[in-house]
Amino acid sequence: MGGIGSGRHWQFGADTTDDYRSIDIRWLKREGLLESGVSRSITWSRGGEVTGSINVRSEPGRLILDYRQRDRGGEWQPERYPVYLDTTPCHMGGVRHWFLCPARGCGRRVAILYGGAIFACRHCYRLAYPSQREKPGDRAARRADRIRDKMGWPGGILEGGDWGKPKGMHWRTYERLCRKHDALSDRALVGIMDHLNRLSGRF
Structure with a gap:
């Protein structure tokens, strides 16, 4: 295996960040989900109907993402992998938390990950912000x-x-x-x- 993201199709140039499910580390922090040992299921919905879910478990210095995904209507496949975390100091004290993008060859420090086959940064998926379109x-x-x-x-x-x-x-x-x-x-x-x-x- 070539690692997370190997063999994936990353060239989605026409898509925007609104087209993908996302996980925001700032929201996770507010919800207390960055505390070690915390585990919780997160769901996405549209029009009152659940469209996806993922289980997030916090460990020291990383999160474990556990969910199922399928590519273009194929069979559902389980995905379970770590996303490592980093921090930077804030000017007024305390620290700001970041994801380190888990896609192979990336490792960017980002606040939001977007979910396709794996959760990765918008640069890996070549996503534009809606305003850019x-x-x-x-x-x-x-x-x-x-x-x-x-x-x-x-x-x-x-x-x-x-x-x-x-x-x-x-x-x-x-x-x-x-x-x-x-x-x-x-x-x-x-x-x-x-x-x-x-x-x-x-x-």
Whole structure:
């Protein structure tokens, strides 16, 4: 055997991190699952239905992952292997925990592992963040909506603005956010028009 990840197909360039189940070491820490001897089953669900599960057991300096997986509708195969941990000091004291990616030849220090045949870092799976797959107009709309949330305005650039300054916000901050929102909305609307023109064959 060539080790964890040997013989696997890693070139998934079109996928994003949202397409994969994930384990976040920060969540494990908050849940007390990094304490030695703790064992717990973790499940993922979608639409109220369980879509996957894994058993995590903590040992000194590592976690043991135990689960089943199948490749492209094949037979279910058991997987059980260690993921080693590392720590770095925090500026205000204490330490920050990290996974060491278990894929063969990697060993990157990461906070999140993504589950395919094995759990590995996003670099090994060549995963992009969803925002990296967005078109410029979609990205502008998302950023404008984030400003609308901060302002307490109704969601969606088609709702228009300005819906008023939030209580307690300085006028200078409010005016700056309004200018930024309007510029992003204009960019998003141009993207929408370009998309509609392409669909209608006029572009």
